[in-house]
Amino acid sequence: xxxxxxxxxxxxxxxxxxAKHLGTILDNWSFVSEVFYFKTNxxxxxxxxxxxxxxxxxxxxxxxxxxxxxLIVNASLPKPAIAIVVSSSLDANLVISALSNGAIGYLYxxxxxxKMIEDIKCSLRGESPISMQIASILVKRLNxxxxxxxxxxxxxxxxxKILTKRETEILDILAKGLSNKEISxxxxxSVHTINVHVRNIYRKLQASNRTEAVFEAKAQGIL
Numbered sequence: 453x454x455x456x457x458x459x460x461x462x463x464x465x466x467x468x469x470x471a472k473h474l475g476t477i478l479d480n481w482s483f484v485s486e487v488f489y490f491k492t493n494x495x496x497x498x499x500x501x502x503x504x505x506x507x508x509x510x511x512x513x514x515x516x517x518x519x520x521x522x523l524i525v526n527a528s529l530p531k532p533a534i535a536i537v538v539s540s541s542l543d544a545n546l547v548i549s550a551l552s553n554g555a556i557g558y559l560y561x562x563x564x565x566x567k568m569i570e571d572i573k574c575s576l577r578g579e580s581p582i583s584m585q586i587a588s589i590l591v592k593r594l595n596x597x598x599x600x601x602x603x604x605x606x607x608x609x610x611x612x613k614i615l616t617k618r619e620t621e622i623l624d625i626l627a628k629g630l631s632n633k634e635i636s637x638x639x640x641x642s643v644h645t646i647n648v649h650v651r652n653i654y655r656k657l658q659a660s661n662r663t664e665a666v667f668e669a670k671a672q673g674i675l
Contacts (some may be wrong), residue, residue: 458485459506459576462499462533464522466491466514470561474509474538477568493521500525505533507572510555512539512546520546520553527554527616527652531645534575544589552614554652557581578651614656620674622649627666627675 461478465471471489478487488503490496492514508526512519519537526532537550540561547558556575559566560583571581582590615623618639625635636646650662657672659665669675 459483460486460488460504461572462488462490462496462503462505462508464490464493464496464509464514464519465511465538467511470511474568481569490522493517493519493525496522497525500529504531507575508533508535509538510535510550511561512537512541512550520549523550523554528618530618531641532648532652534648536571536575536581542585542589544592547586547589552656556651556655558586559583560585578647580655615653615674619649619653619656622646623653623665623669624675626650626653626662627669 461484463471463474463478465474475487475489478484488499488505490499496508508522510519510522519539523535523537526535532554535555536557536559537547537555538559538561539546539550541547542560550558557571557580559568559571559581563583563585566583574581622635622639625638630638632646632650633643636643639646654660654665657665657668659668666675
């Protein structure tokens, strides 16, 4: 985890009751220094360049708008926050879209066993917190080889478009064998931020280490 450093959390949620509920949980956690609230994608986008966030919790249904837009904005930032979706949607396509656009985890709002603090701690350790209901949906899609379009979509994904410009730049340097510390010096970013980028690269390329990531990138024509 991030040592003893306090974290700032952004909460993109247009439901007042849910925002209050999640906000109370976060406010009572001594590890959080401040919680910032956003009701719309526009509010988050405006604030994203002014407020440094460590963690961003995103609802996907924002009164007719999709929170995916904010995930994309966050992923494009020089220092993106660790993004976790907190949604009541069980739509597999939406789950896949969120994870493909920068979300490191996906929590189901109606899960009575959801432990917000533990899930955030997992994300800070580099893990991907996903509710059991969501994991079950993804497994079913993966196993349904005849009717599902999931496998086909994975094979036809344009990874050049999925990776952000900064992620592509970092991947290019990863391929040269530099350490995350050395990369952080090159881009004048913290090691934590580089670690977040590298985790996102691994997830998007479905790799578990840099060797696999570089191999997949070359296979997809990124490098």
